[in-house]
Amino acid sequence: MEGFKLFKNGSFVEKIHEYSNQLFLLERNDNVDIMLQTVYKDKLFYLYPSEDPKVLEFIYILRGEIECDQDGQKTMLGPNDYYSARGLKDPVYFIAKTDVTYLWISTEPIFQQLSADSANLRSMVRKVEQKDPYTFRHGERVTINAIKIAKKLNLSTERLLDLDHASELHDLGKINTPIEILNKPGKLTKEEFEIIKKHPSDGANIVLETTYNYIAPIIEQHHERLDGSGYPRGLKGHEILLEAKIIAVADTFDAMTEDRAYRKAFPPQFAMDELKRLSGTHYEPEIVDALEIILKEEGIL
Numbered sequence: 001m002e003g004f005k006l007f008k009n010g011s012f013v014e015k016i017h018e019y020s021n022q023l024f025l026l027e028r029n030d031n032v033d034i035m036l037q038t039v040y041k042d043k044l045f046y047l048y049p050s051e052d053p054k055v056l057e058f059i060y061i062l063r064g065e066i067e068c069d070q071d072g073q074k075t076m077l078g079p080n081d082y083y084s085a086r087g088l089k090d091p092v093y094f095i096a097k098t099d100v101t102y103l104w105i106s107t108e109p110i111f112q113q114l115s116a117d118s119a120n121l122r123s124m125v126r127k128v129e130q131k132d133p134y135t136f137r138h139g140e141r142v143t144i145n146a147i148k149i150a151k152k153l154n155l156s157t158e159r160l161l162d163l164d165h166a167s168e169l170h171d172l173g174k175i176n177t178p179i180e181i182l183n184k185p186g187k188l189t190k191e192e193f194e195i196i197k198k199h200p201s202d203g204a205n206i207v208l209e210t211t212y213n214y215i216a217p218i219i220e221q222h223h224e225r226l227d228g229s230g231y232p233r234g235l236k237g238h239e240i241l242l243e244a245k246i247i248a249v250a251d252t253f254d255a256m257t258e259d260r261a262y263r264k265a266f267p268p269q270f271a272m273d274e275l276k277r278l279s280g281t282h283y284e285p286e287i288v289d290a291l292e293i294i295l296k297e298e299g300i301l
């Protein structure tokens, strides 16, 4: 029948799959995207104000439960609850309490933008992982511990979300680091280390060009240390963002507990002792303590 289209279960036009969620574009028109999104348990997401005040966003929950955070006021939402936004002034934040699936209708072509940025950044992360097999899923593991630490420290949902993206993409700048340096089995020369030191700023510059530009400062600071001995800027204590300090701890722990080209993995307790030795000089004591509590709770220490 002309003008009529039928779609069977599982059909879609395009799909974005990230480790935190799956987004299907079901149908589109000039100015309307109809999408189905599944966000996985414990992941964070938000509704962001559109530049055009006439744009309508509409979300209808099909399965699962989410917590909505409006300036600290929390509301649980479940199947058949729905919400909409038009002329939104500030972002609204959500946490998936279970895997949650909802229908999402937007009167602006948002899928294309999300798809382009997400595909770009993630394909770069994958390229970095291919260059250095020891970093395979490193971003993902750092993210998991960084979010657990941030929750222990009671960071707001908004900051959790930024941290989530920044942790996953923190080593993106290694896309520019030569493979021979990343995989060198021996000690790096001074010149080689200078090249390694460029990756935080390179990563920040890459995200600046995307919809993820707000996490650029976190990425740039993930190798800064409290006493100013870090890089690229040698920032000290309070000059370093809390999010970057959290990534520093989660990153160091993961790097030590995984095999590297030049050595075998260290046991978790050894890595923790090392973090504690440098607590207060390199790492924020509060953050090191939070990670220790988490690892003990999980029986890893």
Ligand SMILES: [Fe+2]
Residues within 6 Å of the ligand: 170, 171, 199, 222, 223
């Ligand atoms: Fe790094």
Ligand SMILES: [Fe+2]
Residues within 6 Å of the ligand: 138, 170, 171, 251
């Ligand atoms: Fe890293």
